[in-house]
Amino acid sequence: MKLDSKIPSGPMAEKWSRHKQDSKLINPKNKRKYSIIVVGSGLAGAAAAASLSELGYKVKCFCFQDSPRRAHSIAAQGGINAAKNYQNDGDSVHRLFYDTVKGGDFRAREANVHRLAEVSVNIIDQCVAQGVPFAREYGGGLANRSFGGAQVSRTFYARGQTGQQLLLGAYSALSKEIARGGVEMHTRTEMLDLVVADGETKGIITRNLVTGKVEAHAADTVLLCTGGYGNVFFLSTNAMGCNVTATWRAHRRGATFANPCYTQIHPTCIPVSGDYQSKLTLMSESLRNDGRVWVPKKAEDCGKPASQIPEADRDYFLERKYPSFGNLAPRDISSRAAKECCDDGRGVGPGGRGVYLDFSEAINEFGEKVIKERYGNLFDMYERITGESAYKQPMRIYPAVHYTMGGLWVDYNLMSNLSGLHVLGEANFSDHGANRLGASALMQGLADGYFVIPTTVANYLVTQKPGAVTTAHPAFKQALEDANGRINQLLGVKGKRTVDSFHRELGLLVWDKCGMGRSRAGLEEALRRIPEIRAEFWENVLVPGSGSLANPELEKAGRVADFMEFAELLCRDALDREESCGGHFREEHQFPDGEAKRDDENFCYVSAYEYSGDLSKPILHKEPLTFEEVHLTVRSYK
Amino acid sequence: MSSLLDSLSRFYASSIGKKLLVALSGLALIGFVLGHMIGNLLIFAGPDAINEYGHMLHTMGHGGLIWVARFGLLAAVLVHIVATIHLTRQNRAARKDAYGKEATRVATSASRIMIFSGLTILAFVIYHLLHFTVRVGNEYNNPALYTAMLDGQPVHNVYKMVIDGFSWAPASVFYIIAVALLCNHLSHGFASLFQTLGLATNKTWPLFQKAGHAFALLILVGNCSIPIAIWLFGYGR
Amino acid sequence: MALLNLHLKVWRQTGTQPGHFQDIEAPEIPDHASFLEMMDIVNERLIRAGQDPVAFDHDCREGICGMCSMTINGMAHGPERGTTTCQLHMRKFRTGDTIWVEPFRARAFPVVKDLMVDRSAFDRIMKAGGYVSVRTGAAPEANEIPIGKDVADAAMDAAACIGCGACVASCKNASAMLYVSAKVGQLNTLPQGHAEKDRRTLAMVRQMDAEGFGNCTNQYECEAACPKEISVRWIAKLNRDYAVASVKEVVGIGRQQAGDGD
């Protein structure tokens, strides 16, 4: 198989405009004949469904939540980047492009990132027109804040709810199109499989989560906008329902999965407090502006209350190791530093997995009132969850899985190697390389949905006769049988262990061996254990109830079953990539001072895996990365 | 024309439309309650004052204005009652299954018994009208007994009627209960109407609320002072 | 960390069949757990005992998606102010407590199963007019229309609504006025939403009525239950906008040409 990224020719800054020029057009009368399935109603899915419907296509949109407005994009707090240069601080499309490529540790495709930076400005216009209440200055203009990995202020935000506000904007556009009849919305409907008929992606199999009905839906093309797979780690900042099922099933039907090992760990999350814990909560990165991160110098001090540890016995490890960036070092670097301290036996709090984020100095300097104004919401949330007041004692934080850069491989048109399958948003691999900068996932989801796919989808559709394949095609019958078979199999095991117990076991293993630090020995062990856990799952899982009604346990079981398979690919990719880059840190590949050691000579490529029928033997395809505009350098934040 | 009626009926059919009518009619009734109370308090200014006031009401605009006022009030009362009964029924239907465990955090008890306070007031108003306006079951319409001289003219002796009316304990007791419920009704209703009419803001709301409580209290004290003075303290007897 | 022994009275219901309360003992619940984590523990035990676990809605578990929805001891999202069920923690309860766990009850929110309800009525209200009719790509430069900070902040206050339905669940009349007023209010406040203001207001209120929600009686239980503490003054604004829009509609202002022109 050859992976053709279809990057347009010409200078970087002109590729996208040229491509728009060269893209196929479908006249309005014919657009109405084409139908498009959009799976997902997050920023990527809702934006795509609304925009395609506006163009005249017949759209069917699916989400597993009870309303499209609840997609996981809603949880994003911090903001969205755009190269507006409203601050007159020297920002430009090129600078945003450069920062994103560098932030991604030079493992992203330049042309895609440049396009992202170009359309970022349109996104803000669009959202404002929809009524998104971005923060503003007294003069009435839009306000900006700065975010990690950038020296300019280009992040637009809406209080601590940027994701919710952007999603509500996209949802309102979607609602408008549903009202007009252009979009048929299916809520509480989960995609279980992809249907490929004669080499073309022509539909999906879904289960209605209320009635349990398993159904087939056909269309002329399918868009997967199903988000990330962070929940393979069981504990993450992702919503409970985030899953790999849609992309994994597509992978099993032939789509290549790219860079699965690139996962992002966010340094400031509330630590795990017990084994009942179901998810981790992010504390905004902005806290590191005023908080100082430390652990005791001596392991024996860890049990003492923070206030009883004298200044001289505290190790402000970020300030010590990265004097110029200090507490604001990038996410991957800060996360690893915290882990090292805890591995060293100097972690604080239950289980010794936590470091202090201390505001006492800031409170002394500015007063509690100022700190309350800046971070009141976050302090309240912290107190709600932990029962501790961060005004009186330092917060405890620990890194947690937050975002997944890997995803289904796509070309410049956002089409996978599987003809007719398009993949948008966090579900694809395209724009963030090995590490994503803050505030750029929202940008990517909306860029893909509002501005890229409406242009590029036509390139595929013109090659298709509208409605050529219906659910009467044997491929649909087969896929329906497969899906029903899997459901019956899950219900039929009737073992002794709950789905959650398996998910927890798998997650802990993957977190331990393939989390912040990865080693050959650890990964090999994980690769040995995962098939064992999977085998036990299929022998001993206990899924109560039936398939013909609402059954949340059955939903979870299906998702966990797919994580069980996917985890193996994740670890295999991590083992295969013998370098450290971005979120992927191989302990064997570091400089003496512990910094990540990238290997551009041997690993400057995208790893795209094809399913071979044997989970332990995926076929690796490499898409070499070439850099025309940006010079590869070592990322240093010292 | 029919489209105008359509629009009006849609307005009434809507929840907010009905609420606006309740608020507007409530406002009219508040105006009446206040005027009515001030007029009645003239009883403490002696027989001539209140008799003159009564005579004036009946002769304004050649005796026509009182009917205008009466029809206006009747309309307000009808609108208020029909709409609130409608709303209450819809509200009951909207929560068709009750909670096993009910809890209330901020709703005042006054707000929760509006329909009961309202219906009791209605019952009282009917009784009150029969008592003092239509004057059935009593002799208040008998000119031989209830005529007073005002500037040499014979007029209805309102003063004596009121004194006699409230000398009978049950009448006073019912009156006091009804006024207490009216006070209760207004302790929620007064401020509430400004919310309904869309005039309440974060700044003005506390003001409306205080004014509402003060007004409700005023109505309570002002109206109850009459039967209490007559029945308990023998004023005018 | 302390362990709590709790008695639960949980509503069990399948679809449209009549429901009932089930008494469930919940011993040894860590007080650091969230309410939903407590339910997870209870469910694990039920499953292992061969019983049907309690179905409930949830997703983000950080108080923003609006998916979780339980009435706890008669209060939507439980006793803590400004907090969703998923963010409510067990340290707010005492060992030995009896806790009533019920679905959000309203005729317009039919029960799907146990504690899961169907809130699609909210989506239909949005569909009726909860948007600015702007096409993708047809937007002017973002800073072309300045919007005062107060206006933007006010719109943001309304926009903070997470659409969970606690306002409906807590209202004695199962009224959706707080939700609708927040949605209408956000767009009606912003200049971008002005062109469609009257149309939006009328359409969304009518859809709200058609869904079978009750009416607002200004008791403000909704505001007390709202996890985002949306102010009931948005309801006042909705009343005002509705009054204006209705008068214009009745009198025909702004629509003189309709019928003869297009």
Ligand SMILES: Cc1cc2nc3c(=O)[nH]c(=O)nc-3n(C[C@H](O)[C@H](O)[C@H](O)COP(=O)(O)OP(=O)(O)OC[C@H]3O[C@@H](n4cnc5c(N)ncnc54)[C@H](O)[C@@H]3O)c2cc1C
């Ligand atoms: C706590 C948190 C904070 C964040 N903050 C920021 C930030 O400040 N800035 C930033 O840029 N990014 C941030 N991110 C990342 C960003 O929010 C996400 O990457 C982005 O929103 C993903 O959007 P999406 O449209 O691709 O997918 P999602 O929003 O995850 O949507 C997925 C959709 O797919 C549907 N779906 C999934 N699987 C199926 C299935 N099998 N069948 C049917 N439907 C399915 C879901 O119902 C949903 O509608 C944050 C992430 C987290 C977790």
Ligand code: HEM
């Ligand atoms: C003199 C008599 C009355 C006065 C001054 C009065 C006044 C008011 C006022 C000001 C309101 C508030 C309106 C709002 O919330 O916007 C109100 C509400 C109400 N009134 Fe009355 N009212 C009177 C009689 C009645 C009667 C006879 C009834 C009996 C049906 C009644 C039933 C109600 C109810 C149920 C409400 C609550 C409506 C709601 O909030 O939806 N009232 N009244």
Ligand code: FES
């Ligand atoms: S689960 Fe998302 S708000 Fe509670």
